[in-house]
Amino acid sequence: MASDIEIAQKATLQRITKVAQEKLGIEEDHLDPYGHFKAKISLKYLDSLASRPDGKLVLVTAISPTPAGEGKTTTTVGLGDALNRIGKKTVVCLREPSLGPVFGVKGGAAGGGYAQVVPMEDINLHFTGDFSAIALANNLLAAMLDNHIHHGNELNIDVRRITWRRVVDMNDRALRDIVNSLGGPGNGYPREDGFDIVVASEVMAIFCLATSIQDLKNRLGNIVVGYTKDQKAVTARDLKAHGAMAVLLKDALAPNLVQTLENNPAIIHGGPFANIAHGCNSVIATKAGLKLGDYVVTEAGFGADLGAEKFVDIKCRKSGLRPDCVVIVATIRALKFHGGVELKELNTENLDALKKGVANLERHVSNIRNHYGLPCVVSINNFTFDTPAELALLQETMAKHGVPVLVARHWAEGGKGAEEVARAVVDIIENGTQKNNFSFVYEDNIPLMDKVRAVATKIYGAADISADAKVKAQIKKLEEDGYGHYPVCIAKTQMSFSTDPSAKGAPSGHILNIREVRLGAGAEFIVMVCGDIMTMPGLPKIPSAEKIDLDEDGKVVGLF
Numbered sequence: 001m002a003s004d005i006e007i008a009q010k011a012t013l014q015r016i017t018k019v020a021q022e023k024l025g026i027e028e029d030h031l032d033p034y035g036h037f038k039a040k041i042s043l044k045y046l047d048s049l050a051s052r053p054d055g056k057l058v059l060v061t062a063i064s065p066t067p068a069g070e071g072k073t074t075t076t077v078g079l080g081d082a083l084n085r086i087g088k089k090t091v092v093c094l095r096e097p098s099l100g101p102v103f104g105v106k107g108g109a110a111g112g113g114y115a116q117v118v119p120m121e122d123i124n125l126h127f128t129g130d131f132s133a134i135a136l137a138n139n140l141l142a143a144m145l146d147n148h149i150h151h152g153n154e155l156n157i158d159v160r161r162i163t164w165r166r167v168v169d170m171n172d173r174a175l176r177d178i179v180n181s182l183g184g185p186g187n188g189y190p191r192e193d194g195f196d197i198v199v200a201s202e203v204m205a206i207f208c209l210a211t212s213i214q215d216l217k218n219r220l221g222n223i224v225v226g227y228t229k230d231q232k233a234v235t236a237r238d239l240k241a242h243g244a245m246a247v248l249l250k251d252a253l254a255p256n257l258v259q260t261l262e263n264n265p266a267i268i269h270g271g272p273f274a275n276i277a278h279g280c281n282s283v284i285a286t287k288a289g290l291k292l293g294d295y296v297v298t299e300a301g302f303g304a305d306l307g308a309e310k311f312v313d314i315k316c317r318k319s320g321l322r323p324d325c326v327v328i329v330a331t332i333r334a335l336k337f338h339g340g341v342e343l344k345e346l347n348t349e350n351l352d353a354l355k356k357g358v359a360n361l362e363r364h365v366s367n368i369r370n371h372y373g374l375p376c377v378v379s380i381n382n383f384t385f386d387t388p389a390e391l392a393l394l395q396e397t398m399a400k401h402g403v404p405v406l407v408a409r410h411w412a413e414g415g416k417g418a419e420e421v422a423r424a425v426v427d428i429i430e431n432g433t434q435k436n437n438f439s440f441v442y443e444d445n446i447p448l449m450d451k452v453r454a455v456a457t458k459i460y461g462a463a464d465i466s467a468d469a470k471v472k473a474q475i476k477k478l479e480e481d482g483y484g485h486y487p488v489c490i491a492k493t494q495m496s497f498s499t500d501p502s503a504k505g506a507p508s509g510h511i512l513n514i515r516e517v518r519l520g521a522g523a524e525f526i527v528m529v530c531g532d533i534m535t536m537p538g539l540p541k542i543p544s545a546e547k548i549d550l551d552e553d554g555k556v557v558g559l560f
Contacts, residue, residue, distance in 0.1 A: 001302035002055045002063075002560065004111075004112045004113065004116060004120070004559075004560040005120060005121070005153055005556065005557065005558075005560055006071040006558045007113065007114060007116065007261070008110075008116050008118050008119070008120035008121075008261070009039070009117055009118075009120075009121075009555065011261050012263075013036075013037050013118055013119065013263070013418060014259065014263045014510055015036050015037070015094070015258060015260065016031070016033060016036065016037050016038055016039045016258065016259065017031060017039070018256070019259045019265055020039065020041075020049055020257060020265070022262075023089075023264065023265045023293075024046070024091070024233050024292045024381050025256075026041065026292070029290050029412065030042045030320060031257070032251075032254065033539075034128050034256075035118050035122075036260050037122075037259070037463075038119065038122060038123075038127070038128060038150055038256060038257065039120070039256070039257050040128060040251070040254040040255065040256055040257070041210075041255050041256075041257055041288060041518075042252055042266075042356075043045050043126055043213070043254050046255075046284070046288050046291070046479075047425050047493065048425075049288075049291040049292070050116075052291045053092075053356065054287075054290040054291065055089075055289070055290045055291075055292075055293045055294045055295050055296055055364075056295050056296070056325075056429050057286070057290060057295075057296050057298065057321060057322065058079070058295060058297045058298070058323040058324065058327060058328045058425055058429075059298060059299070059300060059308065059311060059323040059325070059326045059327070059374075059501055060072055060079065060297060060298065060299040060326075060329060061299070061300050061303065061304040061307055061308040061311075061327070061328055061329070061330070061363075061364070061368075061536065062073055062078040062296065062302070062304065062328060062329040062330065063304075063328065063330045063334060063335070063338070063360050063361050063364055064301055064302075064303040064305065064338070064360055064364075064494065064495060064496060064497065064504075065302055065334075065433055065494055065495060066334040066338065066495070067089045067337070067338040067343055068331060068333040068334045068337050068343065068346055068356075069331070069334070070329050070330060070331055070381060070554065071112065071329060071331065071411065072299055072329045073111050073112075073299060074078065074111045074113065074116075074381065074410065074411055074465070074474065074527060075108060075115070075262055075327065075379055075381060075408060075410065075418070075421075076092060076094060076111075076297050077092055077094075077115040077116060077117055077266070077328045078115035078301045078408060078410025078411070078415060078417065078418040079114065079297050079327060079379070079408075079410070079418050079421055079422055080092035080260065080264060080266070080295075080297040080390070080415075080418045081260050081262045081264055081414055081415025081418070081424070082203075082415040082417075082418035082421065082422035083295050083297065083422045083426070084262070084264045084408065084415065084491065085262075085415045085419060085422070086422055086423060088292045088294050088295045088422075088426065088428070089294040089295070090264065090295040090296070090297060091264075091265050091266070091267060091289035091292055091293035091295070091296050091297075092117070092260065092264070092265070092267070092289075092295050092296075092297050092298075092467040093263075093266070093267045093268075093269075093281055093285050093286050093289045093296055093299075094110075094117065094266060094267075094268045094281060094298070094299060095269075095270060095271035095272070095279075095280070095299070095301070096123070096127055096131065096268050096269065096270060096271040096281075097109035097110065097123065097124050097469050098129060098131065098195050098197065098198065098199045098271055098273070098436075099125070099131070099169045099430075100169060100171040100199070100282045100511055100537055101168055101171075101211075101540070101544075102125070102529065102541070102544065102559070103170065103171070103177075103543055103544055103545035103548065104171045104537065104539050104540060104544060105540055105544065105547075107284050108160055109124060109560075110123045111260075111559075112257050112411055112414065112560070113410070113411035113412055114261055114410065114411065114413060114417075115260070115261070115410040115411055115414060115415075115417075116260065116388055117260055117261075117266045117268065118258065118259060118260070118261060118560075119167070119258070120559070121556045121559060122177060123258060123268060124559060124560075125288045125296050125348060125544060125556075126250070127180055127268075128254040128256050128538060129252065129409075130207075130256070130269070130270070131169050131195065131271070132169075133193065133196050133214055133248050133249050133251070133252040134167075134201065134203050134204050134249065134252065135167050135168065135169055135198050135201075135206055136248050137203050137220070137245040137246075137248040137351070138166065138167045138198070138201045138202075138203040139167065139240045139429055140241065140245055141164060141203075141223065141225065141236055141245060142164055142165070142166045143250050144187050144239050144240075144241045145157075145162065145225050145241075146180070146181065146231075146240060146431045147188075148188075148239055148502055149188065150165070150188040150189065152294040154240050155228065155238055156228045156229055157226050157227075157228060157229075157234050158180060158193045158226065158227055158228055158229045159189055160191075161226050161227040161228075161254040162193075162225065162226035162232070162470075162520070163194060163202075163224065163225060163226050163519070164223070164225035164226060165193065165194050165196050165198075166193065166194075166195050166277070167195060167196050167197065167200070167201045167203075167459050168195055168197070168198065169197060169198040169199070170197070170537055170541075171197065171537040171539045171543075172195065172432050172536065172538070173534075173536065173537075173538030173539075174242070175195035176191065176194055176195065176322070176534065176536045176537060177193075177194045178192075178193050178194055178195070179191070179193065180193040180291070180424075181194055186224060187251070192548060193522065194536070195536055195537050196535040197273075197276075197535065197537060199271055199273045199276070199277060200272070200273065200276045200277050200535040200536070202520045202522055202523050202525070203220070203223075203245070203249075203279055203522075204270065204272050204277065205272055205278055205489075205520060205522075205523035206219040206220060206223075206522045206523050207249060207252070207253065207270055207277070207282065208269075208270035208272060208280060208281065208282040208283065208312075208315075209278075209282075209283055209289075209315070209318055209319070209524070210253065210282075210284070210525060211282070211283055211284065211319070213250060213253060214245065216246055216249060216253060217242055217243065217245075217246040219522040219523070219524070220241075220245045220246055220249075221233075221235060221236055221237035221271050221519045222235060222237070222524075223235060223241035223242075223521060223522040224242055224519050224521045225239065229515065231506025232504075232520075233481065235521070236522075237404075241524055245273050248506040251485035252488040253284065255267045255268075255269040255282065255285040255288050256268050256269050256419070256505070260319040262414055262415055262468060263417075265292070265342045267281075267283040267285045267288060267289055267294075268281070268285075269281050269285035270282035270285065272301070273557070274301025274302040274306040274307035274310060274494065275301070275306060275491065275492065275493065275494040275533060276370065276525075276533060276534075276535045277303030277489065277491070277527075278310040278311075278314045278315065278525070279300050279302065279306060279307040279310050279311070280298075280300050280301070280307065280310065280311050280314075280315045281298060281299075283315065283318070283319045286298055286319075286321060287319070287321070299369045299397045301494075302494035303364060303494060303527065304328060304364040304367055304368055305363075305364065305367065305460060305497055306458050306490075306492075308367075308368065308372065308427050309372075309441060309455060309459055310489060311323075311369075312372050312438075312441065313440050313442070313452075313455075313487050313488075314489060314525055315438060316438075316440075316486050317444075317487055318487075318524065321404070322428045323438070324428075324436065325373055325374070325375050325376065325377070325425050325429050325434075325436075326368050326372075326374045326375065326376040326377075327376065327377055327378075327379050327421065327425065328361070328364055328368065328376055328377070328378050328379065329364060329379050329381055330361050330378060330379070330380055330381070330385065331380065331381045331383060332354065332385075332386045332390050332391065332394065333346040333347070333383055333385065333386075334351045334559070335354055335357035335358055335360065335361060335394070336354050336357055337357065337504065338351050338355055338356070338358075338359070338360040338503065338504045339352070339354055339355065339356035339357030339358075340356060340357070340358035340504065341352030341353045341357075346385075347383075347385040348385075349387045349389065349390060351389060351390065353394055354390055354394065355397070355446050356551065357392065357504070357505060358393075358394060358397050358398075359505045360497075360504070360505050360508040361378065361398070361546070362397075362398075362401065362506065363461065363497065363506040365378065365398070365401055365403055366401075367458070367459050367518065369401075369403075371439070371441055371445070371458050371459060372438065372439065372441070373405050373432030373436070373437035373439040374436060374437075374438060375428045375433075375435065375436055376403060377404045377405075377406060377419070377421060377424045377425060377428065378403055378404065378405045379396060379406055379408045379421045380394070380405060380406065380407045380408065381408055382407050382408060382409045382411070382412075382417075383410065384549070386407075391407065392410070393541065402434075404424050406420050406421045407509055408420070408421050415519050424533070426556065432472065438518060441454050441455055442454040442455070442457060442487075443460055444462060444485045446487065447479065447484065448474075448475050448478065448479060448484055448486075448488060448526060449465065449467070450463050451487065451488045452490065452528050453465050453486050453516060454513070456489055456512040459497075460497045460498065460506075460510075460512060461497050461498075461506060461507060461508035461509070461510075462497075462498070462509070462510050462511060462512045463509045463510065463511060464506075464509070464511055464512075465511065465512045465513070465516040466511050466512070466513045466514070466515060467513065467526055468491050471515070471516070471517055474517045475514075475517055478517070478519060479524060483519060483521065483526065485527045486520075486526050487526075488525065488526050488527075488528050489520070489525045489526065489527045489528070490527075490528050490530060491527055491529045491530060491535065492512075492527065492529075492530040492533050493532070493533055494553050498510040498512075499512060499513065499530050499533075500531070512530055513530060513531065514528050514529070514530055515529050515531065516528075516529035519531070
């Protein structure tokens with residue numbers, strides 16, 4: 001079997017202007033092409049579609065991720081192709097890959113096998129420059145902040161209470177905690193600082209939640225960068241930075257149009273991680289898809305306890321979006337891993353381990369149906385090692401929950417291999433075979449600690465939450481300052497329902513400890529950092545970058 005990048009490089013791509021015109025009815029004048037195979041869609045054109053009815057929204061999520069892989073992006077692409085195959089005009093909406101995991105652990109992040117978005121190398125690398133623009137806007141604000149202090153500090157900023165950090169789109173643990181402005185008076189006032197990865201920045205969150213250029217600019221102005229010596233908030237607007245930041249982001253805010261291997265339209269825009277941020281593509285992209293297609297298939301990062309919860313409690317709360325159906329991706333191999341099987345043994349039948357590991361899937365299904373109030377199907381990403389006995393056990397177990405469990409073979413067969421899942425989704429949406437009682441996990445008007453407690457106890461299976469006196473005081477001050485109505489964005493490990501990444505299956509009774517609190521006044525949420533999660537990841541011992549290269553013809557190899 002060819003590698004993902006070899007499959008992608010052999011694909012027959014259509015010019016993006018043709019895909020836009022024939023599949024979506026977008027004329028060339030409304031596109032800003034970046035070469036022949038990718039383009040940005042004009043925001044002005046998208047505004048002209050406001051009176052069109054919206055299509056149906058399908059959210060793809062997954063079980064808690066494992067080293068065995070689940071294939072959520074692959075399923076999103078395959079399902080989009082399958083819906084198009086059965087006659088539903090469908091747009092795939094994905095996040096842009098970060099260079100951190102591309103060169104770190106995962107390699108490429110544009111789907112896999114015969115369910116990919118292309119051009120794969122472009123999407124995984126610099127694409128249309130959106131992440132660069134986000135990093136520049138973020139770091140311009142950092143530079144203007146330090147410059148203001150250097151030139152007299154008219155705003156009386158307390159250098160001990162600066163909260164704004166710089167960013168870079170690469171895993172670099174050496175930058176987590178630094179001291180800046182060394183070298184004498186000409187370089188400013190030395191202070192502790194640090195870097196986050198671009199996908200964890202508030203500018204990324206604002207970029208993905210903004211609904212227009214004006215909304216973007218207003219949100220940027222609301223960013224709190226630190227506090228004065230009498231503890232009053234200092235904003236980007238106070239520094240007069242938000243206008244220039246918006247200028248850097250104005251072109252990036254237009255969503256990117258590419259295609260799948262089957263030449264169906266895919267919009268890829270924005271890319272926050274769900275373990276350290278809110279994990280959804282841009283509101284502008286999702287709403288564009290809903291105006292352009294009958295169906296939109298989008299994904300939320302990591303498991304349904306992280307990405308789907310934030311999709312519901314942050315993105316839907318802020319945008320008015322409402323999913324019509326959820327697809328939960330799992331593999332039999334990953335469920336056996338949750339049941340205690342070592343990675344190297346996952347290709348061997350083990351019904352006892354599967355029986356234990358399915359508890360992870362059951363909790364995700366329960367959360368989606370009972371706490372998010374949404375109908376769902378389970379899509380099993382097929383491996384040749386799966387046995388009939390294992391599949392029968394899984395279907396028998398999940399039958400008690402009244403949820404269809406369907407085998408999908410899109411990795412090997414493209415859209416054809418996901419048609420059964422596509423028909424099940426259409427049946428739920430168009431025939432109402434499962435009820436949609438969409439709901440948030442918590443209401444706006446309860447205290448911030450109670451919002452975290454609601455997510456922890458309802459979604460994670462925790463017994464309670466905890467925080468030290470300093471964190472509690474910070475949360476209390478945020479409420480006193482008028483931010484108590486914001487939703488919470490919980491940053492924690494994606495590998496478990498708990499903050500212990502080694503706790504597999506469906507752990508319960510644990511305590512969720514809030515280690516750090518960060519205000520996102522522009523994004524309009526509060527980040528609660530829990531456990532040992534880092535907002536600047538590090539590279540593994542053997543990073544994927546070691547395998548990525550150019551061959552003698554200048555072709556990218558080893559990307560995935």
